[in-house]
Amino acid sequence: MKIVITGGKHEADFIVKMLQEEHHQLIIINQDREFAEYISSHNDIAVFPGDPTKAYTLSDAEAHNADVLLALSDSDTDNYITCITGKRLFNIKKTVSKVRNPKNVELFKKLGVDSVISSTYLLAQTILNESSIENMIKTLSIEDEKIVMIELGVESDFALVNKRIMDIHFPKNINISCIFRDPHVIIPNGNTVIKAMDKLIIISTPNEKDEIIEFIQKKR
Amino acid sequence: MKRNKFVVIGSGRLGANIATKMSELGEDVIIIDATEDSFRKLQETFSGYQVVGDATDLSVLENSYIKHAKAVVITTDSDNVNIFLSHICYYVYNVPKIFVRLADTDKGRLLEGTYIKAIYPFTLSLNEFMNLSEVEEE
Numbered sequence: 001m002k003i004v005i006t007g008g009k010h011e012a013d014f015i016v017k018m019l020q021e022e023h024h025q026l027i028i029i030n031q032d033r034e035f036a037e038y039i040s041s042h043n044d045i046a047v048f049p050g051d052p053t054k055a056y057t058l059s060d061a062e063a064h065n066a067d068v069l070l071a072l073s074d075s076d077t078d079n080y081i082t083c084i085t086g087k088r089l090f091n092i093k094k095t096v097s098k099v100r101n102p103k104n105v106e107l108f109k110k111l112g113v114d115s116v117i118s119s120t121y122l123l124a125q126t127i128l129n130e131s132s133i134e135n136m137i138k139t140l141s142i143e144d145e146k147i148v149m150i151e152l153g154v155e156s157d158f159a160l161v162n163k164r165i166m167d168i169h170f171p172k173n174i175n176i177s178c179i180f181r182d183p184h185v186i187i188p189n190g191n192t193v194i195k196a197m198d199k200l201i202i203i204s205t206p207n208e209k210d211e212i213i214e215f216i217q218k219k220r
Numbered sequence: 221m222k223r224n225k226f227v228v229i230g231s232g233r234l235g236a237n238i239a240t241k242m243s244e245l246g247e248d249v250i251i252i253d254a255t256e257d258s259f260r261k262l263q264e265t266f267s268g269y270q271v272v273g274d275a276t277d278l279s280v281l282e283n284s285y286i287k288h289a290k291a292v293v294i295t296t297d298s299d300n301v302n303i304f305l306s307h308i309c310y311y312v313y314n315v316p317k318i319f320v321r322l323a324d325t326d327k328g329r330l331l332e333g334t335y336i337k338a339i340y341p342f343t344l345s346l347n348e349f350m351n352l353s354e355v356e357e358e
Contacts, residue, residue: 053300054324054326055326055329056326075300077276077300077301077304078300080300080304080307081300081303081304081330084303084307084330085330088329088330088332089329103277103278107278107308107312110311111307111308111311111312112311
């Protein structure tokens with residue numbers, strides 16, 4: 001793949017090293033001359049010193065038709081301009097931007113940046129997930145938050161205890177993929193009876209998540 | 221929703237004077253700048269609102285009635301910020317009239333396909349020079 005990496009310091013250095021091992025075609029642009037030289041000598045690769053928010057820099061670096069552009073500078077605005085310039089003027093297929101302000105994650109996506117990464121945003125998501133463990137619920141989002149996996153502990157006073165799955169009127173878009181009944185792992189069918197202390201692994205969509213959790217935790 | 225506000229982002233010489241003029245013409249003007257000091261450039265006849273804040277923060281824009289703006293003029297001192305803000309006003313808030321000052325004519329290519337209007341001091345100065353030098357020759 002042809003990959004353009006703009007800005008960034010140690011994260012750029014790290015990513016360059018990683019991608020070099022995979023034998024990708026790398027184009028590296030860094031405005032900080034000193035750091036550009038460091039990355040260059042450290043990884044034995046050419047680095048273009050220049051401002052990636054300017055079209056002529058991307059042009060000089062021959063970034064045209066790249067598969068991916070990664071914008072890693074410390075300025076959210078500059079990263080946005082770099083991504084949009086790459087996408088609109090250089091036909092770059094996928095743009096990825098780092099952001100400092102977590103509020104920019106949604107905004108950049110809305111404005112056409114394909115993928116937006118904020119360490120604070122990720123941290124907040126992790127904390128949200130961790131905090132729900134207290135109520136014996138763990139969730140994991142897959143496929144860009146279109147699918148959620150919910151892990152939920154069954155307590156003895158839940159209404160669905162000792163019922164067969166086929167007899168429970170579940171909400172739509174729910175699939176109990178797996179039941180963990182220490183030490184056994186059960187792939188359930190309609191005849192499977194849910195027991196207290198079971199751990200249910202449920203696949204669902206984010207919209208239905210709260211409804212499903214509420215349904216399962218209904219008390220007798 | 222009624223769109224009756226006139227929003228100016230960046231209270232430099234150009235922004236402050238546009239804000240003053242539009243205020244004199246009876247528009248309901250809101251001017252935003254990151255530093256309070258910049259509002260000194262507003263003339264005494266300005267009777268609109270001043271908002272101190274970073275306009276690239278959506279909450280600042282929304283507190284400045286961007287959803288009720290019939291027009292926005294963007295004149296901060298950074299082209300990148302100006303393009304970013306004009307895209308936000310166009311794609312997120314659908315402001316019907318957007319004007320943006322750009323130093324680099326090359327950046328105007330990022331406005332293609334939109335109704336955002338760019339003002340290039342460079343082009344204006346160049347044209348003015350050509351006009352003035354023509355007059356001299358005659």
